[in-house]
Amino acid sequence: MTAIDELLAEHPFFAGLTPEHVELIAGCGVNVHLAPGASVFDEGQPADTFYVLRRGSVAIEIAVPDREPMVVETVGAGEVLGMSWLLPPYRWTFDGRARDDISAVELDAACLRGKCDADPALGYELYKRFAGLMRDRLQATRLQLLDVYGSHVA
Amino acid sequence: MVPLPYRVSWRRPDLADTVTLALEPVDDAIARPTAGQFDMVWEPGVGEVPISVSGLPGNGAEGPLEHTIRAVGPVTTALCAKEVGDVVGLRGPFGHGWDLRRADGRDLLIVAGGLGLAPVRPVVTHALNDRDRFGRVVLLLGARDPESVLYADQLERWRGRFDVDVEVTVDTATPAWHGDVGMVTKLLDRAPVTPADTTAIVCGPEVMMRVLAGSLLDRGVPAGEIWLSLERNMRCAIGHCGHCQLGPLFVCKDGPVVPWTDARPLVVARER
Numbered sequence: 443m444t445a446i447d448e449l450l451a452e453h454p455f456f457a458g459l460t461p462e463h464v465e466l467i468a469g470c471g472v473n474v475h476l477a478p479g480a481s482v483f484d485e486g487q488p489a490d491t492f493y494v495l496r497r498g499s500v501a502i503e504i505a506v507p508d509r510e511p512m513v514v515e516t517v518g519a520g521e522v523l524g525m526s527w528l529l530p531p532y533r534w535t536f537d538g539r540a541r542d543d544i545s546a547v548e549l550d551a552a553c554l555r556g557k558c559d560a561d562p563a564l565g566y567e568l569y570k571r572f573a574g575l576m577r578d579r580l581q582a583t584r585l586q587l588l589d590v591y592g593s594h595v596a
Numbered sequence: 597m598v599p600l601p602y603r604v605s606w607r608r609p610d611l612a613d614t615v616t617l618a619l620e621p622v623d624d625a626i627a628r629p630t631a632g633q634f635d636m637v638w639e640p641g642v643g644e645v646p647i648s649v650s651g652l653p654g655n656g657a658e659g660p661l662e663h664t665i666r667a668v669g670p671v672t673t674a675l676c677a678k679e680v681g682d683v684v685g686l687r688g689p690f691g692h693g694w695d696l697r698r699a700d701g702r703d704l705l706i707v708a709g710g711l712g713l714a715p716v717r718p719v720v721t722h723a724l725n726d727r728d729r730f731g732r733v734v735l736l737l738g739a740r741d742p743e744s745v746l747y748a749d750q751l752e753r754w755r756g757r758f759d760v761d762v763e764v765t766v767d768t769a770t771p772a773w774h775g776d777v778g779m780v781t782k783l784l785d786r787a788p789v790t791p792a793d794t795t796a797i798v799c800g801p802e803v804m805m806r807v808l809a810g811s812l813l814d815r816g817v818p819a820g821e822i823w824l825s826l827e828r829n830m831r832c833a834i835g836h837c838g839h840c841q842l843g844p845l846f847v848c849k850d851g852p853v854v855p856w857t858d859a860r861p862l863v864v865a866r867e868r
Contacts, residue, residue: 501771510770516777520785539771581807582779586767590801591710591740 446471446547453494455522455571463564470553474546482538483524489532490551492524498544503537511537515579525579527551528572597834599638599685600624604678605660610746613667614711615676616650618660619686626686628652629661631718632693632825632853636833637663638685639678643671646830646848648715649689654725661686664714664746690833691852694719694823696729699795703731705787705817707808709738709780709800713746715825715852716799720754727759734761734787738780738804741766742773761788780804781811791816799825806863809856822856826863 446468450456456464474493476482482500483489493500499518503511514536517523523546526534532551558565602619609615629635629649638644651662667676678684696704696719704723708716716735723733735754739745745764755762763783765776776783780800794817798805805824812822828840828847835849843862845851 499776501777503771510772513769513771513773513777516765516775518776518786541774582782585779585803585807588803589740589767590803591738591744591767 446473449496449547450494453520455494455575459567463561463567466557466561466564467549467554467568470550470557471547472550474544474548476540476544476546478540478542480540480544482540482544483534485534485537487534489524489526489534491548492522492527492551493549494547495519495521495523496545496547498540498542498546500544501539501541503539505537515582516541522575525572525576527555528569597687599636599644599687600626601683602661602686604680604682604684607678607680610664611666611744613676614664614746615667615678616662616664617675617678617684618651618662619684620660621686622683626688629689630693631696631722632715633689633691634715634830634833634848634852635661635663635686635688635690636830637665637675638687639671639674640685642674644685644687644831645669645671645675646690646833647675648825648852650714650717652718652721664711664717666711687833690830690848692850692854694797694825694853696722698821700729701731702821703789703794704733705736705789705794705796705812706734707736707738707780707796707798707800709804710740710744711746712798712800712804712825713737716797717747717750719797720760724754724757724760731793732761732789733759734789735763736780736783736787737762737764738783738800739764739766740768742769742775763787779807781808784808784811784815792818794821796822798822802827802863809860813856819857819860820855823853824856824859824863825852826854826859827852 451464497519499516501513502515503513505511601622604617605620606618634646634648636644637647647663650664653659665675667673706716769777826847830848831837831839833848835846840847
């Protein structure tokens with residue numbers, strides 16, 4: 443196994459995948475390091491990667507005219523960053539900015555989409571995991587929209 | 597029960613709309629509250645509201661009772677405007693608080709949302725003053741934005757200790773905020789506790805508590821070890837008027853602290 447194989451095999455997001463599938467995914471991955479403040483991705487740009495964060499955290503931001511950007515979520519070590527690569531038009535919908543020193547496994551989306559097309563079982567397993575991630579983030583977003591900590595909600 | 601006069605001995609603005617009043621008896625004192633109980637605070641000529649105790653004198657010590665109040669209506673607005681030396685009425689203490697004895701030897705996970713940090717503040721203080729009784733002690737806090745984080749200075753002091761983990765997340769922020777952004781549930785994955793050996797104390801908006809209790813159960817915290825502080829329209833505070841009735845419970849008398857096993861069928865039921 444390569445180091446990336448091992449990293450992914452130990453990650454809860456990939457738990458339950460066969461060693462063969464982990465190896466296929468790892469074949470699309472490289473280790474990357476980013477400095478604090480570095481752009482990880484930019485709104486509107488092609489979403490050709492996603493990340494398994496090993497260290498540090500990334501702010502998912504949206505630019506606001508005449509104001510500082512707003513941070514809508516932070517994604518930290520142990521979490522998976524990036525879902526825009528899954529579906530057309532494969533473009534980032536927010537900005538991602540490193541808040542600290544980042545160590546991550548960067549997965550090449552085109553490589554992985556190709557492997558999923560060739561091996562639907564891999565695609566199914568992977569999309570199931572991302573569907574769970576989307577569900578969790580959708581639920582969290584809905585609750586954030588409720589503004590439950592505001593004075594109008596008991 | 598007649599309110600006893602209490603004088604404001606100090607006053608601390610916490611947030612734009614939230615103030616902590618330290619109250620000392622003018623003559624006779626109410627019984628000493630425990631963490632999680634509440635008092636009825638009376639502003640003569642305006643009305644009376646239930647306010648959780650947010651600060652207690654140390655074991656056996658004399659000192660003021662602290663109440664943290666957000667100005668949301670006429671009574672709380674009047675109370676928030678009180679100055680040092682002003683007098684208010686106090687009845688209490690009421691209800692059941694947190695029973696920390698059941699957390700002896702266990703990990704103690706305290707999760708608060710927004711102003712829900714106020715009622716659990718005495719729990720944190722107590723746990724840190726008697727630190728050896730517990731396994732890991734973890735405080736997770738969710739707030740609307742960085743400007744709405746209650747007791748920010750105290751959180752910093754707690755964070756500076758090596759025997760307690762403190763994590764804060766907000767719903768929205770600018771890049772100047774160095775904490776997390778997202779629901780408080782996301783902090784659970786990082787909480788260094790053993791779920792099966794954890795007693796969880798949860799206080800905040802009911803929607804948050806419901807979701808959080810589900811997340812705790814998913815992670816393996818026993819249902820009977822999840823304790824919530826419910827909030828309803830408490831008026832008489834002694835279970836007579838029925839304003840705070842929730843199914844078979846009078847929240848003022850049988851609560852406000854109840855186990856998830858009791859709370860679940862009530863908080864998931866639709867009120868009509």
